[in-house]
Amino acid sequence: MMLIECPWCGPRNETEYHYGGQAHVAYPEDPSALTDAEWARYLFYRQNPKGLFAERWSHAAGCRRWFNAIRDTVTYEFKAVYKPGEPQPTANANAPAATTATQGGTK
Known part of the structure; x- marks a missing residue:
């Protein structure tokens, strides 16, 4: 088993966590204005570096x-963990830098 460090609770067993996908994906400003193809791209297309x-x-x-x-x-090694809204600590990670969009599932 591997330990993953929660920014609030500290290191815990990997079985306590769920993967949530690519970080720093901004929610569309006007989702109702998106075409079906644009909405599908937002929902399903992610980097896989x-x-x-x-x-x-x-x-x-x-x-x-x-x-x-x-x-x-x-x-599979975790290099850094950080809370939503905090700056991304590793500039060379294959994800766009955090934007003004709220992370954590709400807008």
Whole structure:
């Protein structure tokens, strides 16, 4: 088993977490104005890099909060964890830098 560090609870067993996909994906400003193809692109098209990647994780069996992590997709090693709204600590991760869009599932 691997330990993943929650920014609020500290290191916990990996079985307590759920993967939430790519981090820093901005919600569309006007979703009703999107075509079906644009909406599908927003919902389903994500990067899938080899190497460092910014991701969202939920501490489902703990504090139930969302947080962001930089993880190496080759080694599965977590390089950094940070709270939503905090700046992305690794500039070379394969994800766009955080925008003004709210992370954590709400807008």
